[in-house]
Structures are given as C-alpha cells and as structure tokens.
Amino acid sequence: MRTRMRIQRRWLGAALLGVALLVAFPSGVWPQNLTVSLSNQQLYSQPGFTSPPVAPVPQGAQVSLISREGDWVQVDYQGKRGWLHKAAVAGGGPPVSGLPALLSGGPVRQTTHDEVALAGKGFTPEVEAGFRQKNPGLNYAQVDEVERLQVDPARLQAFLQEGGLN
Amino acid sequence: MRRLAHFLILMVGLPLVAGFNIPSLPLPTPPLPSQAQKAAEVVTKTGTKAVQAARPLSEAEEYYLGRAVAARLLARYPLYRNPEATLYVNQVGLAVARKSSRPNPFRGYHFAVLDTLEPNAFACPGGLILVTRGLIRMCGSEDELAAVLAHEVAHVAHKDGLNSISQARWSEVLTTAGTEAARQYGGGVAGAVLNLFKGAVEDVFRTLVVTGYSRQAEEAADREAVSMLSRTGYQPGALAAVLGKMSGGGGGIFRTHPPTGERLARVRALTRESPPGPKEKVRTERFQRVKF
Numbered sequence: 001m002r003t004r005m006r007i008q009r010r011w012l013g014a015a016l017l018g019v020a021l022l023v024a025f026p027s028g029v030w031p032q033n034l035t036v037s038l039s040n041q042q043l044y045s046q047p048g049f050t051s052p053p054v055a056p057v058p059q060g061a062q063v064s065l066i067s068r069e070g071d072w073v074q075v076d077y078q079g080k081r082g083w084l085h086k087a088a089v090a091g092g093g094p095p096v097s098g099l100p101a102l103l104s105g106g107p108v109r110q111t112t113h114d115e116v117a118l119a120g121k122g123f124t125p126e127v128e129a130g131f132r133q134k135n136p137g138l139n140y141a142q143v144d145e146v147e148r149l150q151v152d153p154a155r156l157q158a159f160l161q162e163g164g165l166n
Numbered sequence: 167m168r169r170l171a172h173f174l175i176l177m178v179g180l181p182l183v184a185g186f187n188i189p190s191l192p193l194p195t196p197p198l199p200s201q202a203q204k205a206a207e208v209v210t211k212t213g214t215k216a217v218q219a220a221r222p223l224s225e226a227e228e229y230y231l232g233r234a235v236a237a238r239l240l241a242r243y244p245l246y247r248n249p250e251a252t253l254y255v256n257q258v259g260l261a262v263a264r265k266s267s268r269p270n271p272f273r274g275y276h277f278a279v280l281d282t283l284e285p286n287a288f289a290c291p292g293g294l295i296l297v298t299r300g301l302i303r304m305c306g307s308e309d310e311l312a313a314v315l316a317h318e319v320a321h322v323a324h325k326d327g328l329n330s331i332s333q334a335r336w337s338e339v340l341t342t343a344g345t346e347a348a349r350q351y352g353g354g355v356a357g358a359v360l361n362l363f364k365g366a367v368e369d370v371f372r373t374l375v376v377t378g379y380s381r382q383a384e385e386a387a388d389r390e391a392v393s394m395l396s397r398t399g400y401q402p403g404a405l406a407a408v409l410g411k412m413s414g415g416g417g418g419i420f421r422t423h424p425p426t427g428e429r430l431a432r433v434r435a436l437t438r439e440s441p442p443g444p445k446e447k448v449r450t451e452r453f454q455r456v457k458f
Binding site: 038042044053071085087122123124125127128130131132134135137138139140142143145146147149151155156159160162163164165166 | 225359
C-alpha cells in the first residue's frame with residue numbers, strides 16, 4: 001500500500017513538473033540565442049521600422065530570442081529588450097535549403113515544398129542570388145560598396161553643429 | 167515528497183494568479199507530409215496563394231528590390247570615386263533624412279555620387295539614393311543640394327518607386343505559377359517569383375529613368391522636402407531655387423522630374439522668404455570646397 005502511494009506521489013511530482021515547464025515555455029521552445037548577421041542594426045521598441053529605436057546592436061552580437069511576430073523577432077541584448085527584423089539575425093526564420101540552386105536551376109517538374117516556402121517569403125536574399133546569377137552584368141559590387149559607408153554619429157553631429165543645423 | 171508537490175503547485179499557480187504574461191512563442195509546426203502534399207497541390211492548381219496579388223512589400227523585400235535597381239543603375243553610370251565628396255553628400259543626405267517621415271528604413275539611407283555630367287537623381291526603394299555630379303554642379307550651395315536630396319528621400323519615404331510596380335505583374339504570377347508557362351521560366355513557383363522580381367525591377371527602373379513619377383507623387387515629395395529642409399535648419403526656399411535652375415528643360419532629371427512653372431509656383435507658395443541664417447555662409451563655403 002505504502003509502495004503504491006509512493007509511486008503515485010512520484011507520478012504527481014513528474015506531472016506537476018511537466019505543467020510547470022509548459023507554463024515557463026508555452027511553445028515548447030527553449031530559450032534560443034541568435035546572432036546578428038547584418039551591420040547597422042537597431043533594436044526597435046515595436047515590430048516595425050517606424051517605431052523608435054531602443055539601442056544599436058553590432059554585427060555578430062548574440063541576442064536571446066523572446067518571441068516572434070510576423071517578420072520580427074523580439075530579443076534581449078545585454079538586458080535591453082526590443083525587436084529586430086528576422087532578416088537581420090542568422091536563424092531569424094526557418095532555414096530554407098538549396099534555394100539559390102532552385103532559382104537558377106533548370107526546369108522543375110513539380111512544385112516542391114521549398115518553392116512554396118520561397119514564394120511565401122517573397123523577395124529574399126535567395127531571390128537576389130538567383131537574380132544576380134541570371135544577370136551578371138549588374139553592378140552589385142558597387143551597391144555593396146555604397147552600403148558599406150557608415151557615417152560616424154559623432155562626425156555627423158559635428159557636421160550639423162558646424163552648419164548650424166538641428 | 168509532499169513539500170516538492172507544494173513547491174511545484176506554487177510554481178504553477180503563482181504565475182497564473184499573478185497574471186504573468188509570459189511571451190507566447192509560436193511553435194514552428196512542420197506540416198505532415200500529407201498536409202504539405204495537399205498544400206503543394208493547391209498551389210500548383212491555383213497559382214500560388216503564398217505570393218499575394220498586389221500585396222504591399224515588406225521592408226526587407228523593398229530593400230532587396232532597391233539593391234537590384236541600384237545595381238542596374240550602377241551598371242549604366244559609374245560611381246564618382248571621391249571619398250571626400252561621397253562623405254559630404256552622405257552627411258547632407260542624412261541630415262535631412264533624419265527629419266523625414268521615414269527616418270529609419272531597413273539598413274538605413276545611403277547616398278552616392280554618379281560620375282556623369284547628366285543632371286539626374288535616383289531614389290531606389292529602400293533608401294539607396296544616387297545623385298549625379300551634373301546635378302550637384304547645378305546646385306549653388308549646400309542648402310540646394312540638401313533640397314535635391316530631401317526630395318529624393320521623400321520619394322523613398324512615400325514608397326513612390328514601389329507604386330510604379332505594375333498591378334498586373336502580381337496577377338501574372340497568380341496565373342502563371344504552376345502552369346507550363348511558369349516551368350519554361352526555369353522552375354515552377356520559384357521561377358515565377360524570380361520572374362516577378364525581375365519584372366518589378368524593370369518597372370521601378372523605367373519609372374526612375376524614363377517615365378518619372380506621377381504629378382501627385384512629385385507634389386507630395388516637394389511638400390515633404392520643404393518640411394525636411396525647414397526642420398533641419400536649411401533654407402526651405404532652396405528647393406524653389408534649384409527647381410528654378412532646372413526649368414531650362416532637357417533630358418535626365420528634366421524629363422523625369424519636370425520643373426513646370428505650375429510646380430515651381432506651388433513650391434514657392436510653400437515657403438516664405440527668410441533672411442540667410444548666420445551659418446548659411448559656412449555651409450556654402452564647405453560646399454564649394456568639395457570637388458564635384
């Protein structure tokens with residue numbers, strides 16, 4: 001009789017532990033670290049580029065995933081909580097494998113799941129890769145060069161001040 | 167054991183009673199093979215529902231589209247390789263862009279100078295703005311350069327480039343995806359998306375280089391440019407001044423941004439004559455020091 005009660009209590013403990021874990025991680029997703037893969041990124045207070053930036057996040061920074069909403073991920077970076085566009089973090093969205101090859105490859109006999117996933121994502125780096133491959137005359141190298149230039153905020157401030165600008 | 171049970175009950179119960187709002191993380195739910203197969207069949211039969219007709223582009227999509235348009239423009243016009251001039255134009259551009267209705271696009275604003283004497287400026291979707299040496303040479307001061315850049319920033323902020331994408335292009339994907347025609351492009355839905363991208367780039371490029379924006383889009387961009395100039399501390403009358411210089415007609419920007427008398431009068435009406443500020447001379451001098 002005592003043995004049976006002991007077993008029941010063990011089961012009760014295990015069940016309660018399970019419920020506790022479900023409450024802590026309702027999605028079943030454990031805390032996950034993401035790496036910021038693009039430069040010049042900001043944490044935004046809301047999931048949208050028009051919301052006020054909270055803090056800059058350097059390229060390569062590790063952030064903890066809190067939640068997802070559409071194209072946005074809510075993250076924690078050094079105690080600051082905010083939103084990043086999923087394209088700015090490695091692993092921000094579910095990986096879709098082999099898409100550039102799919103885009104540039106020969107005829108596809110039937111619509112594959114990867115294609116459906118790609119269509120749902122719209123214009124992505126994978127689409128750009130396919131476009132570049134098919135249009136080698138385009139000057140993406142200079143586009144990258146233009147984007148690399150970052151004006152130092154302190155220098156911009158000095159420029160504004162010198163010119164009597166707000 | 168009983169203590170453990172109480173502890174666990176507390177662990178579970180307290181957050182519920184206290185009303186803790188633990189963020190809900192949506193579970194990535196991979197479809198079962200049969201569901202995925204059904205989804206693929208639906209897409210194959212009806213075109214794709216995933217690529218929606220005439221849907222607004224996300225900021226990231228707009229960015230990739232803008233890069234492609236810029237890559238096409240840079241294949242046509244070389245970059246002016248003068249680091250001092252490039253930095254200066256970026257500083258003036260960022261000064262006004264901060265005061266725009268869209269100060270923080272995905273990856274920010276970037277400005278570059280094209281090495282041609284044809285006077286022109288191009289606002290690629292997403293925030294890449296290209297201005298020619300020819301147009302900068304027409305500007306007599308930093309304030310006038312700021313007016314040109316503010317006008318182009320306004321086109322980005324208003325997404326005028328994206329509005330030039332043909333509505334029919336989205337329907338085209340709906341009708342061709344999953345058909346034999348789509349397969350000929352080189353791959354089902356993926357081929358159709360790539361084809362849509364190519365078409366969208368062409369639509370935007372055509373608007374930027376050949377046809378120009380609608381009169382309404384130009385008016386709205388002028389209005390916001392004057393507001394940006396004023397909020398930054400530049401002379402708001404600088405836009406009318408530079409438009410006045412462009413009224414001679416010709417190719418390039420004269421065709422795509424026609425400075426008609428009516429437009430000039432409207433811009434002048436937006437601004438009041440104001441005496442030059444104490445730092446305007448400083449700005450003009452630093453403009454003249456840069457070689458364009």
